[in-house]
Amino acid sequence: MRELDLLTDFSQKAGITIDPKDIKIDDTTLRDGEQTAGVVFANDEKIHIAKMLDKVGVHQIEAGIPAMGGDEKEAIKKIAGLDLNCSVLGWNRPVQSDIQASIDCGVDAVALSISSSDIHIEHKLRKSREWVLDIMKAGVDFAKSHNLYVSVNAEDASRSDMEFLLQFARTARDAGADRLRYCDTLGILDPFETFLKVKNIIDIIGIDIEMHTHNDFGMAIANAIAGIRAGATYVNTTINGLGERAGNAAFEELVMALKFVEGVDMGFNTNLFRNLSEYVARASNRILPTWKPIVGGNLFVYESENKVKGILADPITYELFEEKDVGLERQFVPGKYSGASAIIQKLKMLGHRIDEKQAAELAEIIRKKTVASKRSLFDSEILDTYKEFLGSPKKAKAGKGKDK
């Protein structure tokens, strides 16, 4: 492709190369995912999700909020004791009692979260910037004295004054924090702003950055990628993007975007993605939309003539990755936008052969039936239509029976 050589790449221009080995996923389905209004996981579900995440290959699991006590603490304790390959992290406010609860659970890492924006400091915490720095530093000191890996979370970082955010990052770094989580809590950044802001922190403070993005304006994935392009090395994801309000950066979208759009293959077991997404959708009592990027049931379903023709000639015509890469199936469904190709293909799968001229005539009939019923036809309806078209009502009945 000539155009990629022609265009100067943003990251290259900034002297940044992305090494897949450096990028790590910290999945927060069990914490920010469950924090979503209306979502509650049972403890068994939490454990099952943790095991699946580990199997798929995430580097760290944010297992929950130990300070909540009760069932929540129990679940985190169990997950920490599962002997997973990944790290297990507990989420805390930067106060000793919270961190102690995490220590009680046996996690190896903690997130210490406090707002860094003046809006939050003034209207939510009702404290001062100094108070924020003090409490954060004390939290890091305490956690580090217990040999925990520490991710300091700058909540509402994207609305924070940059000078103060740099001070916040410096304080965290000097106190020994292992990374800074840059939270676009309200999802108000665009990728260009994200790139500049994250790069600025890395250039000046030199601390590992984790991206925590929200999807309020549909930019969670793009912003996480922008962060990586600017040198961030961790991304905080959730399965299906489950999270507060419009949700977080979806794990499966981020991993596939990195692999197929950015050329950064992290070696995840992507063929388990559909299963994982289905499980989390059920456990969170939500639908998995058929059009959900990467794992939606409709993604490899083709109806229109050009698409069917192109896919049959070579899947690369319309697909950057194949259905089996994510545990889905490819289908051809004749409908309103179909021509002969979809009909021929569908009938072939149902064990019948039809020539192109007849298929084009049949396509017209199926189009009318689809519009009349306001949906795609079932296989049995297509078979019936085909038999009627051939003028043999007896065979139509047999076909229907066989189809069941």
Place this chain on the structure above:
Amino acid sequence: MMAKLKKERKINIIDTTLRNGEKTAGVVFSKHEKIRIAKMLDEVGIPEIEVGTPALGEMETDMIKSVLQSGLHARLYAYCDADIEAIEAAAGTGIKNVVINISTSDIHLKNIYNKNRTWLLNRLREAMRVADSLDLGFIVSAEDATRTDLEFLLKVISLSKKKGAHRFRICDTVSRFDPFRTFLIISTINNAIDFPLEVYNHNDFGMATANGMAAIRGGAESIVVSVGGLGDGTGNAALEEIVMALRYLENVELGIETSKFREIAEYVAKASSRAVPIWKAIVGTNVFAHESGIHADGVIKNPKNYEVFNPAEVGLTRQLVVGKHSGSHTILHKFKEYNIDLTDKEANDILAMTRAMSVDLKRPLFDKELMYIYNEYKSGSKEKKKVEKVKS
């Protein structure tokens, strides 16, 4: 470059819910629904609408005619392949403008048309000539433009400009680009040819909206959207996301009546037999629902702690959900709504009971259930036993 867009910049949006939205496998609109959706889009001030694909035959051309007759203000487009019959079918409906689509990548040329680039240029030239002779205004749309050799793409754009196209549509058909590459390809083309550009994005990797916005930043004047992002495969850039992102991230005001967005999203969802996911950005019902202690407390103190705009602006309402992640402030606030002033101790005790019940039921609680908890808490030791049972 990184600065916000200039306020005076004129951005156009063209909605394709009725065309690419309906092309989604399994989605079929009735005539009545098509007209209704077109009217709703028109009423809120969407400047341009793609109404359908005339080449599909009489049913479709009949629908297009009905939309044309419903007295809309928006400029209406029919969608055609670069095919003479298709363009004639469009003209037959009485529509004034068409989109002429042709795949420009070598991959598509080979796998769909099995032809070469010269064939493509001739076919497009002929299609534009026919459209012009039928007095149709037209946009040229390059399918799979993001996998097209840039020099060839520039050639196609030059040809379109020369033959009188309104503007040129760049389609990221397979979602190949991220916002940075989108920005670069659009600004590169923009620097090479002085001609209005439009972008069409797919959401295969969740970046349709971000890519659309990046294209606008790169100099595109127009963007193709659909309600809820409805479209083939993963869909397109969502109308509501683009309009609100322009308003709040770029300070560009299109003057669209956004308070109807929820209503439109619901109508299109019903007509396409789909749900509006409760978490759908901008219009999902959960977008303004707050449960966790920290968030709910923040919103009670001041909505701007966790909200960028007022829910009424998109036709939604704020909700405080009481469940596992609630804090005592939410409990105090919730009971205040029912004119009950709790002490801090009462709020904490009720919170513990609320969390336990929420975990047990695997869902948040209804207000009525909260009242039951309150009554149980307030009544004597006899009732207390029952609560203990719930807690365990």
